Amino acid sequence: MIKNGTRLASQVCDTQVIVVKSADSLDDLRCGGAPMVPVGGERSSGEVDPAFAAGSVMGKRYVDEGGAEVLVTKPGAGSLSVGQTPLQLKEVKPLPASD
């Protein structure tokens, strides 16, 4: 299983994420339809799959049904999925500033 804190990059857009809560499902984490690879690792050239082109949003957390969670540290044109299943934007209840 991929480790918490691992940073991954899209092969087909600018998206980068960090793994907040790992799960086995993230072994098949994709962005823009292509498998995500370690940041700084080799990436193949390719295009964003139009089926996964909704984009990733900076600073948002995305989750799957198995409890996996990733945080977008660089936004991009591709959207996140595990296999063919899109990740969901994590709903957050806004808290008042307390620090």
Place this chain on the structure above:
Amino acid sequence: MSVSLLLEMAASDDPDRTAVTSDGVRLTTQQLSDLADGGAAVIAASGAGHVAYVGTGGAALPVLIFASARAGVAFTPVNYRLAADGIRALIERLPEPLVIIDEQYRDTLGDLAPRLTTTDEFLTAARGAEPAVAEFPDPESVAVVLFTSGTTSQPKAVELSHSNLTSYVMGTVEFASAEPDDAALICVPPYHIAGVGAALSNLYAGRKMVYLTSFDAAEWVRLVNDERVTTATVVPTMLDRIVDVLETGGHELPSLRTLAYGGAKVGLPLVRRAMQLLPQVGFVNAYGLTETSSTIAVLTPDDHREAHAAAESHVAKRLGSVGRPVPGIEVQIRDEHGAACGPGESGELFVRGEQVSGRYTGIGSVLDDEGWFPTRDIALLDEDGYLFISGRSDDTIIRGGENIAPAELEEVLIEHSHVRDVAVVGVEDPQWGHAIVAVVVPAVGIDPDPEALRDHVRKHLRGSRTPDHVVFRDELPTTPTGKVLRREIVKDLGDLRAAPAE
């Protein structure tokens, strides 16, 4: 995950935004990031095993937090208000530290450690340094070590990991959620967990940080208006002085939207006065411990308004609660045998979550097998999950075999119009074990009658709660963050022990 990621994201999202302003210095997120990179190189080149900071904070605090993180070295802001011996004793507990010290403390503390530099020298070196390659420390490694204030014992060195701190920030703050004009006024000291929390959360929220390094209520009011401050956090003693300044000066704070208070218990009459003076402001009561990476429960502005306006007593009572746990925090109240308490039952508060450290240098982790941290605070949850804190378990008064939380009496006494401030303590008593002493700071110009105050308590609480003695003082000894130093009060009351309770 490293705390350095928080800065990396802020700088990549909006490099030209003003991140921090302090005593005329203004840094954008990119400038803060560049300084942190250069600072990391300076730290790495020093070969230090730890970074310690003795100073008043301001822009230097976020620079040092992030420079240390990027160098992969733990960081400790030390209480600069301590006596020289006290500071020395804390620094000696850190492994091979690089000590960074504000110029004004250098003369008295110049020989603290072999590696020593002033804050200005450090910042100059950081500006000129070739940036080091940022380390990506193990998320479980220690990012910040804070010494507890040691109100009940010797200061303990609390270890907060990168994972604890980032979990706190990411769990409670939505990235870049602040409005473009938002500004936070930070006047909590750098060595306090709220100081560290403020530097991380506001940066992540995209909120400009305005530092007031030496608190003064009139200056605080001036800065709120000059910098169009939208949010601020204060400790109880600060709130008290701010309310005084507002009342006498007739100032308004039109830009302020949120005012958070915490760090120690605030008397309800003060909260009500503040709410009446600033009706447009949303008040937030934040409860947390050093060991929990800052806030673990908040009473929100809506909670305040609802409680303040409520006719039903169980809702009105919530004005004195610390609200409900933040996301990612679980709470449990346990009785003295370790069994879970039901709603309304008082016991010790245990908390669990990613942001909870519970680890001390030289002691290790005090979490139980299931990850619960014993806060040593006495607390209860009401039917709706609102958390009420009634003080440290060490402060519990045991009179005639009955456990009495000082807060029970304090909450009643503070509502008396002749009382400005009050602390209730137990002193040794040959007959009862503890005798109850109410130490009262009278309202301005009043000379209260001790019997009248005892009657007031008797009217509201069971007879066993009536103070055996009522004594008067001009002020209560507190830490700079407003925690009452009960040990000092008890020491000061030494002579009362000779006179047995009635």
